[in-house]
Amino acid sequence: MNQVQELLTRYLDDRESLSETDWETLIAELKKSPTLVAEFRDQLILDDYLAQKLALDRADFLSQVGQRVNDYDRQVADTFNQVRELRSLAEAELTQPSLKPAPSWWTWGTSAGIVTAAALVCVAVMWQIQWNQPVAVAVVEQVTGEVAVKVGGSNIQLEKGTELEASQEVTTGNDGSVEWKYADGTRIRLEANAKARLERHPEHEGKRVFLDKGSLWGDIAKQRGNRPMTFVTPHAEAKVLGTRFQLVVHEQDSELEVSHGIVDFSRVGSTESIRVEADRVSHIGPERMELEPIGWPRRDDDLVFKFTHIERADGSVARNPDSNVLRETPLLARGDVGVWQNRGLMLSGGSYHSAEAGEDLLKLFKDHDRRELTVEVVLAAEEMADMPMHGSGTILSLASKGDWGNFSLRTAEGQWIAMLRTETGEALQPLKWAIDSPADSRLHHVAWTYRDGEWKGYCDGEMFVVSNDVHGSFKNWIAGELTVGADEDASQPWRGVVFGFAIYRRVLSQEELQENARHARVVYEPFAE
Amino acid sequence: MPDVPDRFDFNEIVRETHPHIRAYIAGMGVPRHDVDDIAQDVFLELYRFLDRVPANVTPKQWLKGIARNLCFNYFRKHSRRNRLQREALLQLLIKAEGDEPRLAEGPIRSALDVCYEKLPQESRQMLKLKYEDELPSQTIAERLQSTSEAIRVALFRIRHVLRECISRSLTAEQLL
Numbered sequence: 096m097n098q099v100q101e102l103l104t105r106y107l108d109d110r111e112s113l114s115e116t117d118w119e120t121l122i123a124e125l126k127k128s129p130t131l132v133a134e135f136r137d138q139l140i141l142d143d144y145l146a147q148k149l150a151l152d153r154a155d156f157l158s159q160v161g162q163r164v165n166d167y168d169r170q171v172a173d174t175f176n177q178v179r180e181l182r183s184l185a186e187a188e189l190t191q192p193s194l195k196p197a198p199s200w201w202t203w204g205t206s207a208g209i210v211t212a213a214a215l216v217c218v219a220v221m222w223q224i225q226w227n228q229p230v231a232v233a234v235v236e237q238v239t240g241e242v243a244v245k246v247g248g249s250n251i252q253l254e255k256g257t258e259l260e261a262s263q264e265v266t267t268g269n270d271g272s273v274e275w276k277y278a279d280g281t282r283i284r285l286e287a288n289a290k291a292r293l294e295r296h297p298e299h300e301g302k303r304v305f306l307d308k309g310s311l312w313g314d315i316a317k318q319r320g321n322r323p324m325t326f327v328t329p330h331a332e333a334k335v336l337g338t339r340f341q342l343v344v345h346e347q348d349s350e351l352e353v354s355h356g357i358v359d360f361s362r363v364g365s366t367e368s369i370r371v372e373a374d375r376v377s378h379i380g381p382e383r384m385e386l387e388p389i390g391w392p393r394r395d396d397d398l399v400f401k402f403t404h405i406e407r408a409d410g411s412v413a414r415n416p417d418s419n420v421l422r423e424t425p426l427l428a429r430g431d432v433g434v435w436q437n438r439g440l441m442l443s444g445g446s447y448h449s450a451e452a453g454e455d456l457l458k459l460f461k462d463h464d465r466r467e468l469t470v471e472v473v474l475a476a477e478e479m480a481d482m483p484m485h486g487s488g489t490i491l492s493l494a495s496k497g498d499w500g501n502f503s504l505r506t507a508e509g510q511w512i513a514m515l516r517t518e519t520g521e522a523l524q525p526l527k528w529a530i531d532s533p534a535d536s537r538l539h540h541v542a543w544t545y546r547d548g549e550w551k552g553y554c555d556g557e558m559f560v561v562s563n564d565v566h567g568s569f570k571n572w573i574a575g576e577l578t579v580g581a582d583e584d585a586s587q588p589w590r591g592v593v594f595g596f597a598i599y600r601r602v603l604s605q606e607e608l609q610e611n612a613r614h615a616r617v618v619y620e621p622f623a624e
Numbered sequence: 625m626p627d628v629p630d631r632f633d634f635n636e637i638v639r640e641t642h643p644h645i646r647a648y649i650a651g652m653g654v655p656r657h658d659v660d661d662i663a664q665d666v667f668l669e670l671y672r673f674l675d676r677v678p679a680n681v682t683p684k685q686w687l688k689g690i691a692r693n694l695c696f697n698y699f700r701k702h703s704r705r706n707r708l709q710r711e712a713l714l715q716l717l718i719k720a721e722g723d724e725p726r727l728a729e730g731p732i733r734s735a736l737d738v739c740y741e742k743l744p745q746e747s748r749q750m751l752k753l754k755y756e757d758e759l760p761s762q763t764i765a766e767r768l769q770s771t772s773e774a775i776r777v778a779l780f781r782i783r784h785v786l787r788e789c790i791s792r793s794l795t796a797e798q799l800l
């Protein structure tokens with residue numbers, strides 16, 4: 096590559112990368128060759144077409160133009176109304192009937208002066224009133240459970256459609272969550288047990304959110320370069336120009352997980368910052384400032400099988416019972432199945448299965464006499480509103496042929512259902528737990544854990560049910576396949592996408608499951624849409 | 625909105641022209657992250673002055689004229705460093721526009737979609753990292769165990785291949 100091409104590629108990569116000398120060389124060379132200029136221009140144009148095609152923050156251009164036009168119309172209407180009101184005021188003053196003799200020219204002049212002064216005062220007062228009026232900065236789009244906004248010292252339950260104003264504080268209860276939307280399409284979802292305050296940045300008027308506790312999800316539309324949206328926690332500040340991320344306030348630090356775009360994450364009161372890119376997580380606290388890749392699941396210890404990616408050799412692994420090392424164990428397609436977004440298992444009546452994984456799991460649990468088990472699945476059900484039993488079927492099973500199997504996770508009648516075979520036999524009741532709807536087509540992280548006398552069901556990191564009626568080890572497990580999307584005999588098909596699942600030979604704590612649920616959303620939610 | 629001749633439908637003009645106008649602005653050297661801000665200003669100007677678009681000029685031609693002016697303003701306001709060189713580059717790029725319509729005309733987006741699918745998996749992966757994940761070349765290089773220079777050159781070549789493919793596709797369409 097010659098020097099001018101090297102300069103062109105550098106400029107295309109970063110418009111600020113050229114030195115004074117580089118610029119002079121580049122301009123001189125381009126002046127000599129119109130063909131080179133034309134090719135360079137094509138590169139710039141294609142660079143933008145590719146960004147229009149692929150970059151998320153470029154996809155919403157039409158609605159951004161619509162918003163600009165609406166803002167313009169509103170501004171014109173406001174100005175018109177203010178002028179009209181002032182004119183009416185002045186006209187009313189001038190046409191007021193008077194009992195006094197006809198005024199002299201001096202009196203007219205004085206009156207006109209007074210009216211003008213009054214009009215100016217009115218303008219000032221109106222300006223002041225408008226300035227002091229609370230400004231609606233966002234509109235509530237969704238509310239679940241207990242969510243309150245503080246108004247004049249009172250907490251008022253938020254409802255869909257409520258306009259949130261600057262300086263208002265929003266709190267969510269144990270089961271609460273709220274999503275609000277800004278005019279530019281930016282969405283924020285505040286999760287349970289959280290407290291946040293909406294503000295405008297005092298310097299550049301950009302959007303700002305103070306997150307005092309809990310966690311929030313942000314899907315930020317492209318912000319103007321000089322007006323980033325900022326998120327402030329007790330430990331750190333995140334500056335965002337357009338991205339998707341989750342921000343969590345812990346006791347000792349704040350955690351930022353970015354699923355798309357780039358966020359500048361800095362320690363409060365310090366100039367130290369970390370540039371957090373997609374698929375990275377950063378922790379910032381007084382004693383900590385870290386950056387690492389996001390993986391799902393977070394930890395591999397005591398993991399016996401995991402599926403995370405259909406197109407990667409290491410995306411489907413089982414623990415070798417003899418060597419205790421994880422090894423590639425592919426899932427094989429059976430019937431009507433496909434691949435979703437080059438990543439997940441798309442199940443449309445068929446299933447994926449592995450006899451090898453079934454053998455390994457049998458040895459690991461039955462022969463090695465393990466007595467603890469955790470199963471977690473990241474999934475999105477296919478939406479089939481016209482079918483009465485939509486969303487029902489077997490999501491994951493081991494050695495199930497339309498019966499209990501060794502274990503299974505199913506959905507039916509709007510509930511998650513776990514089944515488990517233990518020494519106490521099959522006479523036990525399955526574990527059932529419900530959320531709004533397991534078939535709502537949203538991404539869910541579903542899990543259950545078992546140890547003698549303690550069987551718990553979770554959804555999206557929250558525990559929904561616990562049973563103390565089930566006891567014993569897995570000594571009576573039978574041979575069979577690990578199957579995703581149906582039972583081993585192809586009965587009970589489930590329709591939807593399984594993005595990942597993991598099986599462990601220990602009980603994961605609620606904190607671990609919450610972390611895995613959060614990370615699953617960061618890793619898989621972009622693919623679920 | 626001002627009274628405008630029936631021949632103009634603002635929303636339709638925006639829908640039909642926005643990919644070209646945005647790429648046109650990028651073709652004048654405006655950084656990618658500022659292209660849409662300028663493009664929004666361009667369309668807002670159209671909204672305000674739709675009734676002033678001369679009868680013998682198409683809305684797209686008019687939009688390009690506005691875009692050129694706003695790009696000059698942009699470089700005057702934003703280029704603290706090398707302003708004169710950037711303006712010189714802008715002049716060269718505008719001059720190049722007059723030579724041949726090339727990539728700012730025709731159904732480029734649909735042609736790009738087709739040509740993109742024809743690229744090898746590795747090329748698409750690199751474009752995804754660059755444009756979808758918006759990673760800098762240095763990070764892409766680390767992920768792909770390469771150098772940032774090699775990544776820049778590879779991206780340049782991929783765009784060149786796409787350009788050739790799009791040109792062939794548009795020529796074939798014109799011949800039909």
